[in-house]
Amino acid sequence: MSISKPLALVIEDDPDAAEIFSKAVLDAGFEVEVIMTGDEALNKLQTLRPALVVLDMHLPHVAGTEILEYARSSAQLASTRFIIITGDLALANEPAFQHEDVVQILVKPVTYKRLRDLAQFLRAAERGIM
Amino acid sequence: MGKAIVRSIKSLVEIPTTDPDDARRRRLLNILLTGTLITGISALLVTVALDIGGAEWAGQDRLTAYLGSSVVIIISLLLLLIGRYVAGWLAATLLLIFLIAAAAITDKPEEVTDGRGLLVFAIPIMMGSIILPPPASFIMAALCSAAIAAIKLSLEEGLPNPFAMLVFFLLATVSWLAARTLEGALDELRTINRELDRRVEERTRDLAEALSRNQAILEGIADGVIVFDTAGRASMANPAMGRLIGLPLEAILGNDMDTLMAGNVNLDDRDAILSLLDGANINAPALKFRWGKKVLFTSFAPVRDDQGRKTGTVAVFRDFTREAEVEQMKSAFVSRVSHELRTPLNAIIGYAEMLKEYVYGPINEKQSRAIDRIMLNSRHLLGIVNDLLDQAQIEAGIIRLRVSTFTAQELLEEVLNITEVLAQEKGLELTGYVDENVPSVLAGDRQRLHQILLNLTGNAIKFTEQGWVKVRIYRPDKSHWAMEVTDTGCGIPEEAQPHIFEPFRQADSSMTRRHQGSGLGLSIVKQLVHLMGGEIAFHSVVGQGSRFTVTLPLVPIQQREVNHEHQ
Numbered sequence: 001m002s003i004s005k006p007l008a009l010v011i012e013d014d015p016d017a018a019e020i021f022s023k024a025v026l027d028a029g030f031e032v033e034v035i036m037t038g039d040e041a042l043n044k045l046q047t048l049r050p051a052l053v054v055l056d057m058h059l060p061h062v063a064g065t066e067i068l069e070y071a072r073s074s075a076q077l078a079s080t081r082f083i084i085i086t087g088d089l090a091l092a093n094e095p096a097f098q099h100e101d102v103v104q105i106l107v108k109p110v111t112y113k114r115l116r117d118l119a120q121f122l123r124a125a126e127r128g129i130m
Numbered sequence: 131m132g133k134a135i136v137r138s139i140k141s142l143v144e145i146p147t148t149d150p151d152d153a154r155r156r157r158l159l160n161i162l163l164t165g166t167l168i169t170g171i172s173a174l175l176v177t178v179a180l181d182i183g184g185a186e187w188a189g190q191d192r193l194t195a196y197l198g199s200s201v202v203i204i205i206s207l208l209l210l211l212i213g214r215y216v217a218g219w220l221a222a223t224l225l226l227i228f229l230i231a232a233a234a235i236t237d238k239p240e241e242v243t244d245g246r247g248l249l250v251f252a253i254p255i256m257m258g259s260i261i262l263p264p265p266a267s268f269i270m271a272a273l274c275s276a277a278i279a280a281i282k283l284s285l286e287e288g289l290p291n292p293f294a295m296l297v298f299f300l301l302a303t304v305s306w307l308a309a310r311t312l313e314g315a316l317d318e319l320r321t322i323n324r325e326l327d328r329r330v331e332e333r334t335r336d337l338a339e340a341l342s343r344n345q346a347i348l349e350g351i352a353d354g355v356i357v358f359d360t361a362g363r364a365s366m367a368n369p370a371m372g373r374l375i376g377l378p379l380e381a382i383l384g385n386d387m388d389t390l391m392a393g394n395v396n397l398d399d400r401d402a403i404l405s406l407l408d409g410a411n412i413n414a415p416a417l418k419f420r421w422g423k424k425v426l427f428t429s430f431a432p433v434r435d436d437q438g439r440k441t442g443t444v445a446v447f448r449d450f451t452r453e454a455e456v457e458q459m460k461s462a463f464v465s466r467v468s469h470e471l472r473t474p475l476n477a478i479i480g481y482a483e484m485l486k487e488y489v490y491g492p493i494n495e496k497q498s499r500a501i502d503r504i505m506l507n508s509r510h511l512l513g514i515v516n517d518l519l520d521q522a523q524i525e526a527g528i529i530r531l532r533v534s535t536f537t538a539q540e541l542l543e544e545v546l547n548i549t550e551v552l553a554q555e556k557g558l559e560l561t562g563y564v565d566e567n568v569p570s571v572l573a574g575d576r577q578r579l580h581q582i583l584l585n586l587t588g589n590a591i592k593f594t595e596q597g598w599v600k601v602r603i604y605r606p607d608k609s610h611w612a613m614e615v616t617d618t619g620c621g622i623p624e625e626a627q628p629h630i631f632e633p634f635r636q637a638d639s640s641m642t643r644r645h646q647g648s649g650l651g652l653s654i655v656k657q658l659v660h661l662m663g664g665e666i667a668f669h670s671v672v673g674q675g676s677r678f679t680v681t682l683p684l685v686p687i688q689q690r691e692v693n694h695e696h697q
Contacts, residue, residue, distance in 0.1 A: 016477030023489060058469070087472060109476040109512060112484045 005031040006051035006126070008119070011041045011067065012085070013059050017110075021054050021085075024112045028119030038062020042070055050080055052103075052122060054115070057086045065096050072101070081122060085110050144214065150320060151263075151313060156218040159261045163210050163225065170202030222261040226270055229254040234277045243282045248294050251278070252301055259305035264313065271295075271302035354426075354447035357433065358407065362386045365442065374447055375421060387445075394422045406430045407443055418450060425454035464522040471515045479508045517650040521633065524657045531575040531661060533686045538564040538572055538603040538611070545583045546601065552591045553599060560591070562601035568611055574686045578658050579613075585651045586615040586678050594619030597675070610664075612681045621672040630668075631656040655680075662686065 008030035012018040015036075022032045030052060035041045038059040045067070053071070057064030064084070071077045082101055087108045097105050104118055145156045177195040205228055213221030233250040234242055241247040251274040258270035275298055279290035348355060354371030356364050367382040375382075375390070382390065387407050391400050399419040406417060407430055416429040427448045432440050482504045485493060493501070523529040542562045553560035583601070590599040597618025606612050622630060634649040659666045664682035 014473050014477070016480065017473070020477070020480035020484065023484065027489070087469060108472060109479050112480055112489065113487055 005029060006123070007031050007033065007048060008052040008054065009041070009044065009048065009050045010034045010054045011038070011059065011064075012054070012056040013037065014056075017056070017085075020112050021110070021115055024115035025052065025054060025119045028116050029123045030119060038064075038067060041067050045071060045074065045077065049076055051126065052081050052083065052119065054083045054085065057084060068096055072099075083115070083118060141214075150316070152218055154316075155222065155261050155263075156213060159213055159218060159222050159225065160210070162257070162261065163206050163213070163221075166202055167206035167210070170199050170206055173199035174203065219262060223266075225261070226254040226258055226266075227273070229257070230270070230273050230277055233274075234281060239281050239285055243278045243285070244291050244294075248278070248291075248297075251294075251298060255298055255301050256305045259302070259309035264306045264309035267302040267305040267309070268299070271298040274298050352449075354449075356382065356387075356445045356447075358387065358443045358445065360440065360442055362407065364390070371447060374424065374426065374449055391421070395419060403428065407445070409440075409443070418454075423451070425450040461523065464519060468515055468519040472512065475508055475512050475515065479505055479512070482508065514650075517654060520654045520658075521650050524654065524661070529658075529661065531578065531686075533573055534576050535571050535573050536576045537570060538568045541572075541576070541579060541583060542601060542603055544580060545587055548584060549587045549591055552588070556591065556595070558591060558594055558596070559598035560587075560601075561598065563603075565602070565604035567605045568603055569605075569684065572611060572684070574662060574682065578662070579682075582655050582658055582680060583613050583615070585655050586613070586680070589651065590615050590617035590619060590676070590678075593617065594675070606681060609684050610681050611684055612679055614677065614679045616675065616677040618675040621674055621676055622668075622670040623672055627668075627670065631666075 008025045010018055010021045010025060010032060012021055012034070013036050018034045018036065022034050026032045033044070033048070033050075035044055038061050041059075042062065053067075055064055055067060059067075064086075068082065071080055071082070080101065081103050083103050084097055084105045085108065086105060103122060106114065106118075145153045145160075173195070177192075177199060181192070205225075209221045209225050209228075212224065230251065233247065233254070237247040237250075238245075255267050255270045255274060259267035275290070275295040278294060282288070282290040348366075348368040349370075351368070352370055354374040355366075355368045356371055357366040359365045363384055363386050364382050367379050369379065371382060372379045375394070377390070388400065388404060391403065395403070396419075399417070402417055403419065406428075409430070409432055416427065418425065418427045420426075427450045428445060430443055430445050433442045433444050435441050482501050484490060486498060486501045486505070520529070542564055546560065546562050550560055587599065587601055594617045599615065599617045602614045602616070604612055604614065631652050633653040656666050659680050659682070662682055663686070664680055666678065666680045668676060668678045670676035
């Protein structure tokens with residue numbers, strides 16, 4: 001595990017989905033940390049500076065939008081990019097998602113391949129910038 | 131003491147009868163007797179005054195004056211008493227006899243039988259028809275005739291005066307006719323009166339019955355009812371209304387709707403309700419809204435009078451709180467279940483795909499095919515779950531349209547990209563094009579439109595074994611655009627055509643198995659199209675193919691929901 005690998009957070013309460021997402025992001029070349037609850041996510045975001053957050057909108061206790069709002073209010077998370085995962089087709093047009101830090105809104109079922117390719121694309125784009 | 135006298139006089143002239151004719155006669159008799167009584171008293175007083183004043187009287191005259199006035203007073207009083215306590219007719223008869231007697235003896239006999247005295251007899255004859263039953267005037271005429279005959283005979287001056295007697299009877303006839311006519315008219319009047327009384331009573335009873343019936347209905351029904359007058363103020367409300375909005379009836383009456391709603395109903399709903407109350411929205415005169423903690427369903431209808439003039443508005447409020455809760459629970463349940471179903475399905479699909487992608491190491495050909503089957507079936511199951519969720523949401527009326535802009539080309543390409551593989555697998559030619567006159571930017575719920583076109587195109591491919599499937603987007607008229615999917619498939623049998631939009635219907639049930647649908651697809655498509663204010667139509671011939679056309683307004687309608695979710 002090289003130091004140069006950027007960090008990706010997978011915020012997902014379902015262990016199976018978390019496993020699939022983390023594998024996809026890992027295979028795209030990120031270092032991965034899985035967070036299962038919204039509270040923990042808010043905690044971790046105070047110290048960690050992930051390049052990418054894979055965020056399931058349907059978390060128990062803390063709404064996904066709350067995590068998004070927190071990240072946007074934090075200066076150190078300004079360059080963090082989000083991939084939003086939602087089960088509700090209709091949520092895809094939510095105003096909170098119409099923001100440049102949201103790379104893509106993926107509607108479940110989100111497959112390993114889809115997420116891996118997207119994360120890979122993001123990684124390549126970042127390398128290109130840097 | 132004075133009062134006692136007044137009371138005894140009053141009681142003297144009281145009329146102790148219910149027979150209206152008898153009462154009338156007695157009243158007249160009383161007036162006459164009172165008159166004679168007063169005349170007698172006056173005469174007595176005058177006599178006394180003259181006497182005190184020292185008038186020169188002939189002895190005979192003084193006696194006559196005192197005696198006469200006293201007799202008049204006594205007879206009047208006596209007759210009043212008889213009339214009051216014995217019988218009115220007896221008093222009247224006695225009075226008349228007294229008058230005849232008086233007429234017979236108060237003048238010179240020759241004046242009575244042949245001169246001016248005759249005139250006086252007219253009085254009892256005419257009075258007879260008034261204070262006794264009318265034929266009594268003939269008896270009086272007879273008595274008068276007898277009187278003058280008797281006097282004449284006693285004078286021994288030959289036969290009585292026949293002309294006088296004839297005149298008496300003529301007079302009696304005229305009096306009798308007059309009195310009879312009068313009594314007939316009075317009788318008719320009484321009949322009319324009685325009829326009127328009866329009718330008034332009947333109408334009053336009917337009205338009271340109708341009123342109490344309406345009142346009972348109003349008070350008995352569970353729905354709240356308010357009647358507003360033309361000024362918009364509540365003129366009537368039933369107890370259910372009071373219970374519904376937690377106000378006593380006195381607090382409702384006299385107020386307008388806006389005042390009643392203040393603080394209980396949100397502004398949007400208030401505006402909507404006020405416009406309903408104005409009768410502005412004829413097409414949808416009903417609304418479901420939240421009043422405090424309750425959900426009410428209300429409808430308005432104008433109240434008109436016989437001439438069709440609007441005299442107010444009646445508003446009916448139904449408590450929908452329980453139903454709204456059930457609806458809420460139902461939709462919560464559906465989305466919960468669908469979440470619970472989809473999560474493991476997504477995991478199955480996810481892991482299967484990872485296996486296929488060699489994430490967990492290489493797999494052989496047979497394993498790969500098995501994984502393909504797992505993925506195919508899982509996706510099918512996921513499709514069914516999604517359809518069920520859509521159906522449940524449509525049924526619960528909680529589906530929301532999200533309008534955005536997009537191009538027809540985008541929509542078409544997205545659908546073709548997904549369906550191309552399926553068409554290729556079956557060796558079908560799949561083509562699509564957008565007509566030039568379609569606006570470059572369309573507005574609508576893109577996701578749902580995508581779902582509709584995908585369903586129709588998927589169906590066309592599913593049911594076509596050879597030939598082609600064409601997808602076309604065009605503009606049928608100024609204000610609409612349309613999506614059309616044409617195929618060369620098996621077509622829909624005529625007997626099945628009326629049912630294809632019903633849930634869980636495919637042309638035959640074996641198709642469901644063979645073609646792996648949920649049986650909900652077309653039903654959902656139709657309901658979505660209607661929700662968007664559009665129409666869906668089809669034309670199909672067995673063995674030749676089908677054409678489905680969805681026509682939609684260019685200006686998309688916004689959310690049509692009436693149940694406002696307050697989340």
